[in-house]
Amino acid sequence: MSTKKILIFDRVGLSAEITQDALKSLQYAFEYFSPRQSEEHLKAIGTAFHMTPILLLVDVTMLHRINKIIPQSLSRMFAVAVVGLPEEFEAFGDFSTLVHKQQLIDFLEIPVSPLRFKLLLQRVQVHFQERERQMLLRRELSEQREELEKLKDIGIALSSEQDITRLLEMILSISMEISGADAGSLYIVEEKPGVEFDRNNYLANKQLRFKLAQNISREVPFKEWVMPITPNSIVGYAALSREPLNIPDVYHLPDRVPYSFGGRAFDQSINYRTKSMLTVPMLNHDKETIGVIQLINKNQTFALSCQTRKMQLSTLFLSHAKMKHSFMR
The missing domain is CATH 3.30.450.40 (GAF domain)
Structure with missing residues (x-):
């Protein structure tokens, strides 16, 4: 995976007690932004195409507004984790469509423990490693298709x-x-x-x-x-x-x-x-x-x-x- 830090935009407001130990134990592979910082930074980096991986922490009420929260230029490299009470998850109902459309990768039930937050970050690392691998494979496949087309043209020219x-x-x-x-x-x-x-x-x-x-x-x-x-x-x-x-x-x-x-x-x-x-x-x-x-x-x-x-x-x-x-x- 690339050496880029994964940006955590917390729109929920997890306490430092929950986040700091996990961030330190993962050798600062992440950069954390509080709710106020998140809004400012998302606007700043959303003005241009951006490939830095982003983890967005939201509550259940924000799920239907993800597309408005995440600028289009960032949509290829973000993941979402939902923080909420068990009864909020139950009331929301079926999350299956959001798993695919909104890159929803995890659910954190309140109260969130430091260990549970650390497990989320480890899952996020694996998620983005796989995303990068898939993007690389797609790019290589596209290059191979172009090369094969060129090869076909070369074959025609040589045969004639x-x-x-x-x-x-x-x-x-x-x-x-x-x-x-x-x-x-x-x-x-x-x-x-x-x-x-x-x-x-x-x-x-x-x-x-x-x-x-x-x-x-x-x-x-x-x-x-x-x-x-x-x-x-x-x-x-x-x-x-x-x-x-x-x-x-x-x-x-x-x-x-x-x-x-x-x-x-x-x-x-x-x-x-x-x-x-x-x-x-x-x-x-x-x-x-x-x-x-x-x-x-x-x-x-x-x-x-x-x-x-x-x-x-x-x-x-x-x-x-x-x-x-x-x-x-």
């Missing part, structure tokens, strides 16, 4: 492209866009001249060709070249493992990995610092590596979960593209 060079450029550009990368490279798997195909080892007669490179923040000289497919390089390791490889900092690789980063000298020559690197193998319908894409220096404003999801989307549409266009066989 007939020029293989243009297709590869589109794949690299779109991969950089959805992963928030500053730079990217694309390698294709090709046959080694004069080496026979090995039925038991698809990559035995293959090599990687450095086919494309893009960099948003630098002008980078480009020249095609070929390299062997071995676990000693990051791109070779991804090609062999057929699994995405996500490295936070290529200058500080984990111990005991077989691969190394060989681009420091090139970084120095263009005054650049390669840091994060996402390397995604491109597989055909037989799960054979036909290319590798590297995405460099992701946008630091991206959350980790968002970045992971976008990495998965990259793999999805890359797979879609290569099902129609086989670079080689």
Whole structure:
């Protein structure tokens, strides 16, 4: 849950004897406002959209006026607890509709004990933790829907492209866009001249060709070249493992990995610092590596979960593209 304090607006007037011990024991995760303070602060913070969680303490007579007490801008993050005598609750009747519509979460019978008030605050903490979790899930679901719509459009564009060079450029550009990368490279798997195909080892007669490179923040000289497919390089390791490889900092690789980063000298020559690197193998319908894409220096404003999801989307549409266009066989 966020570190924001939960604001308690007491419209009933509980005594300090009831409230103070509970507030202290919960390490001041709450901020309490008396009835007079509550009215002033609600008006002050209600003039703008506000996401601070609020607990409103009311009596039974106020239940039908909750919408007037709580400004619309605060309606997404508030909860209500009712304080009253047992006979008042009985006279009111059915509370079920208010539980849903007015975020009613608890009933405090008078006299309210300090322990009972503390239990209310603990319930409120759990309530808002769950609310935040649900809001996060809804936001992520909305983002996923948008990404899937974009993915569908990408798939249509890739399927309609007939020029293989243009297709590869589109794949690299779109991969950089959805992963928030500053730079990217694309390698294709090709046959080694004069080496026979090995039925038991698809990559035995293959090599990687450095086919494309893009960099948003630098002008980078480009020249095609070929390299062997071995676990000693990051791109070779991804090609062999057929699994995405996500490295936070290529200058500080984990111990005991077989691969190394060989681009420091090139970084120095263009005054650049390669840091994060996402390397995604491109597989055909037989799960054979036909290319590798590297995405460099992701946008630091991206959350980790968002970045992971976008990495998965990259793999999805890359797979879609290569099902129609086989670079080689």
